Amino acid sequence: MDVIYMDNNATTKVAPEVVEAMLPYLSEYYGNPSSMHSFGGDVGEKIKEARQNVADLIGATPEEIVFTSCGTESDGTAIRAAIESNPNRKQIVTSRVEHPAIKNLYETLSKQGYRVTFVPVDNDGILDLDYFYNSLDDDTAIVSLMWANNETGVMFPVEEISREVKDRGILFHTDAVQAAGKITIDVGTTGIDMLSLSGHKFHAPKGIGVLYIRKGTKFSPYMIGGHQEHGRRGGTENVASIIAMGKAAELAKQHIDDNSYACVSELRDKLESKLLEKVSYSMVNGETKNRLPNTTSIAFEYVEGESILLMMNEHGICASSGSACTSGSLEPSHVLRAMGVPFTAAHGSIRYSLSRYNTEKEIDFVIEKMPPIIERLREMSPFWKQAVGK
Ligand SMILES: Cc1ncc(COP(=O)(O)O)c(C=O)c1O
Numbered sequence: 001m002d003v004i005y006m007d008n009n010a011t012t013k014v015a016p017e018v019v020e021a022m023l024p025y026l027s028e029y030y031g032n033p034s035s036m037h038s039f040g041g042d043v044g045e046k047i048k049e050a051r052q053n054v055a056d057l058i059g060a061t062p063e064e065i066v067f068t069s070c071g072t073e074s075d076g077t078a079i080r081a082a083i084e085s086n087p088n089r090k091q092i093v094t095s096r097v098e099h100p101a102i103k104n105l106y107e108t109l110s111k112q113g114y115r116v117t118f119v120p121v122d123n124d125g126i127l128d129l130d131y132f133y134n135s136l137d138d139d140t141a142i143v144s145l146m147w148a149n150n151e152t153g154v155m156f157p158v159e160e161i162s163r164e165v166k167d168r169g170i171l172f173h174t175d176a177v178q179a180a181g182k183i184t185i186d187v188g189t190t191g192i193d194m195l196s197l198s199g200h201k202f203h204a205p206k207g208i209g210v211l212y213i214r215k216g217t218k219f220s221p222y223m224i225g226g227h228q229e230h231g232r233r234g235g236t237e238n239v240a241s242i243i244a245m246g247k248a249a250e251l252a253k254q255h256i257d258d259n260s261y262a263c264v265s266e267l268r269d270k271l272e273s274k275l276l277e278k279v280s281y282s283m284v285n286g287e288t289k290n291r292l293p294n295t296t297s298i299a300f301e302y303v304e305g306e307s308i309l310l311m312m313n314e315h316g317i318c319a320s321s322g323s324a325c326t327s328g329s330l331e332p333s334h335v336l337r338a339m340g341v342p343f344t345a346a347h348g349s350i351r352y353s354l355s356r357y358n359t360e361k362e363i364d365f366v367i368e369k370m371p372p373i374i375e376r377l378r379e380m381s382p383f384w385k386q387a388v389g390k
Contacts (some may be wrong), residue, residue: 002317004362004371008201009150009295014244015203015251022205022244033237034228043239046265050246054210058195059186066211067242071100071177071198074211075144077222078173078194078232079105082142083114084169085218089141091115095127095156096338098146102175102332110150115139124287125154125339132161142171143231147195148181151335151351152286153295155179159190166191171217177201181252182261182292193217199241203355204248208241252330255356264354265293267363271352272296274367279374281387285341285349294350294354297336299345302384303377307349311373317366320351344383 005013033039033047051062051098068074079092079102092106096118106116117135120128127145136143144166148155162172173194176185181202187195194217199208213219225234255261275298278283285297300308300351304322312319332346341349352366378384 004315004358005366006352006358006362006366007318007320007353008352008355009153010057011200011206012203012355013357014205015248016292017055017251018204018244018247018282021247022240025240025243029239034226047237047239047242047246050242050249053246053249053253054197057185057199058212059182060212061215063230064212067237067245068209068211068233069207069238070209071099071196071201072196072209073222074196074209075099075106075173075175075177077211078196079109079142080222080280081194081219082171082173083109084220085160086141089139091117091135091137091139091141093117093119093132093135093140093143095119095121095145097121097125097149097335098144099150099175099177101177102144102146119197121338121378123340125149125152125285125335126287127156129161132363133164136165136168136170142172142173142177144173145172147174147176147185148182148292148295149286149335150178151333152297152339153178153292153353154286155183155290155292157290158192160195162191164191166193178292178295180296181248182256184256186210187212187214199245199248202248204245204250205241208238208245210245226339260356264356264358267358267360268294268296268352268354270360271354271363271366272298275370278367278371282374283345284344285336285339295351297349297351299336299341300348300350300374301342301345302381302387303348303374304351304381305348306375307377308348311377312350312369315365315369317369320353321349344387 011281029043031043033044051065055062056063075372078302110116119132145156145158147158160172165172171193174192175196177198180197193214200206219230225235279299283299285299309321336346
């Protein structure tokens with residue numbers, strides 16, 4: 001059975017060009033980039049190239065790019081660096097819909113005496129800006145807001161907000177793990193001080209991330225060790241993955257620049273509109289205007305998301321009922337709860353996240369298979385019987 005992969009916000013296929021670029025650095029070219037000999041030095045040159053490509057993807061300079069092990073490390077490093085370099089400030093301002101990669105760190109920091117303010121969102125997943133600006137004060141060490149939500153794709157206006165925050169002398173971090181590689185990012189025109197990326201969300205392998213640190217930002221490393229990454233992240237470089245990420249960044253930039261992502265959003269829009277048309281009591285979670293081009297979260301009311309996924313799986317269709325990290329628990333996702341999505345809809349929500357590898361044929365297949373799946377499950381659902389009186 002062919003796999004129809006629509007779970008790209010969980011992780012992506014490593015692009016064949018990326019595999020090709022990284023393989024020699026797992027075999028012939030195994031030198032340490034810090035070595036004095038040219039066998040290692042040549043590897044160092046290749047890392048420089050990768051750093052430039054990642055910088056180009058987000059409008060940064062190579063010196064502002066620090067390679068890490070993943071998006072989670074980048075997020076945690078940014079927050080810890082901000083509070084360590086501002087020891088007199090004890091407040092962190094964030095949103096209620098952040099990824100667990102960062103949300104769970106706040107629980108630890110709250111126990112250590114930090115005041116974490118979680119700004120609410122409305123039914124469409126839009127940030128409450130009045131609440132946000134009223135939360136900022138002289139005690140705020142850092143604002144951290146995700147650029148795009150992993151479950152709904154809804155984007156916060158981080159470019160505008162970061163400029164305002166910077167004017168108030170407060171550090172600004174954004175988790176751009178889902179945005180990077182899908183939309184144009186140009187940090188130079190924003191007030192963003194730190195930004196997190198993860199390679200496996202845009203066709204590089206798992207286990208490689210980046211933290212962008214704007215030149216001049218006060219920073220203390222989380223991983224203290226050797227002089228690697230100019231002392232900002234100790235540890236011998238994950239060479240092959242860094243090279244892979246550089247290649248993936250180069251390809252992603254090409255795809256954004258030549259507007260290939262328009263095809264992805266056309267496919268997403270077709271999938272969404274047809275499913276809404278064919279399945280009664282279905283709706284999109286989150287606003288559809290400022291949204292990632294590849295994501296749609298659709299609530300099929302009165303059915304259970306996990307059961308939907310199992311039946312989709314029988315047809316080889318891969319999607320998600322929430323973020324990869326939250327599925328496995330039957331609790332409705334904290335994102336949908338923060339948006340006030342009713343219980344019966346939150347439970348039946350499926351996230352489809354596409355990539356440039358999806359085809360129209362696949363979309364048509366999913367459009368054909370979904371309505372009977374929902375119908376069968378509703379026939380067995382007591383909620384459905386209660387709601388429609390059958
Ligand atoms: C918005 C967001 N931030 C952070 C992460 C964590 O990235 P990583 O898996 O590279 O640690 C993810 C992963 O799903 C994510 O979607």
